[in-house]
Amino acid sequence: MNSATASKSTSRLLAADNLQNLLDSVDAFLFDCDGVIWKGDELIDGVAQTLDFLRSKGKKLVFVTNNSTKSRRQYAQKFRSVGISVTEDEMFSSSFAAAMFLKVNNFPKDKKVYVIGEEGILEELKLAGFTGLGGPEDGKKTAELKPNHLFEHDKSVGAVVVGLDRYINYYKLQYGTLCIRENPGCLFIATNRDAVGHMTNLQEWPGAGCMVAAICGTTEKEPIVVGKPSTFLMDFLIEKFHISCSRMCMVGDRLDTDILFGQNAGCKTLLVLSGVTNLTTLQDDSNKIIPDYYTSKVSDIFEFMGP
């Protein structure tokens, strides 16, 4: 049985022998961040040495995250603060993806973008030359439900971007809903639809999937998703690094975003069990998303192959 056949039906536990095959067959590793590189603000043990090891083997590293609260610049800062040096160009966040989606689709510069989300989305919109509204500055606003009082919204909003928003409120929900329901042709863009995420190291919290679902509930419309598992982001990676997807390996802790994202794009896939997925979930009969390889954590690569 060749490995291509085996990989479609079963996932292989990473070990010294098959790891060498994996390293020989890929030129780039794409890493999810939360649950893979860190949990909350805490770096997962052995990550720094493992990244250094992969760089020393000439591998390109790319950090892909569905967390839209930060911009690429803010993510690069976070990496540096935990002792890992990356460039902004190595970072691909769903906040950046939202701005790039508008750019490649020639979103008119005279139209505005309403944001249900945090600073990262607004910063990426600005860097791409778009005018963002909402976000953090609407976090303290309250909706006045008084007779004969009309809640006004900007008629020049042509897109609503919805991501994780820890300051979600009724004002923002009404604002975004009115734009999508009443402004002709207004786009509804979701950074991603993760149900929950490790916003802190001890537990999971509602993810962007919560806010996106809320807007689906009021508008009765479905969004365009730009983060994982959509392959919109992958098109950028291909163009940027000129590496074919079959020579990339997607490393992540989620089957339905990371691993599916890698598979949709034709990459090799490695599941790490240091985040939201455990071995029981992976091996359950109901799970149909089977990564090529799995291992407990990223640093196993260094353990098996390092000096």
Next chain:
Amino acid sequence: MNSATASKSTSRLLAADNLQNLLDSVDAFLFDCDGVIWKGDELIDGVAQTLDFLRSKGKKLVFVTNNSTKSRRQYAQKFRSVGISVTEDEMFSSSFAAAMFLKVNNFPKDKKVYVIGEEGILEELKLAGFTGLGGPEDGKKTAELKPNHLFEHDKSVGAVVVGLDRYINYYKLQYGTLCIRENPGCLFIATNRDAVGHMTNLQEWPGAGCMVAAICGTTEKEPIVVGKPSTFLMDFLIEKFHISCSRMCMVGDRLDTDILFGQNAGCKTLLVLSGVTNLTTLQDDSNKIIPDYYTSKVSDIFEFMGP
């Protein structure tokens, strides 16, 4: 062609002749409130005289609303404040339905109920002998996302009730999500799933469907719905008034809640165009929910038949 056959394929405009037939064939009128009796805080013209007229003809009146922000007592007060006298027993709100659902299903009195919603749900829970948590008192709370800080929730919560919440925040979303995901057997009850509603007279606002979808998004579970178009409420009406559903007429402004609710229960149905549905929507080919009758507003009944 008899009327039963006709009513399945086309809706008839209410007029003096068919109205007499309708009055002869029903003993009770069930009214939706928002968009039928009032818009926001404003009574729709001619409603008071029409209700008086129907009472004078010996018809039983019941006011059914999916709006969960008020209790039956608070609704009766609102009716009196606009000059319409009703008893609490004539009121059936989705807040009351949530409490009654727990009661008829013998929800244990030592378990608690977490509320994403407003005062009406908490009051109905209390009147039914249950302990409610959350609701308005969690409206000002903020979730602390700090390393090594655990967001604690009450392990004795056995049900989460989600309704319209104009003070929705990340704290409540995390609290409700943790109860449903982590407390074994915890029920997820939705008062209703209306996308939007006329919370004020000039425009629509996000309805309970927004908050319910948000919790579906984080928990990846579907709720038990107790308000319209679920017929849970109808079982109460039948037991209380001993009138068969075929001798009831449901009057409402929404096809997918009011009219469907009436049809599911085997009632006659009358759509009024004074709320969210207009004639174009009713007559659109894509609409599959056809009421027996339609008219512009409730007071047409009085206009056609009154003195």
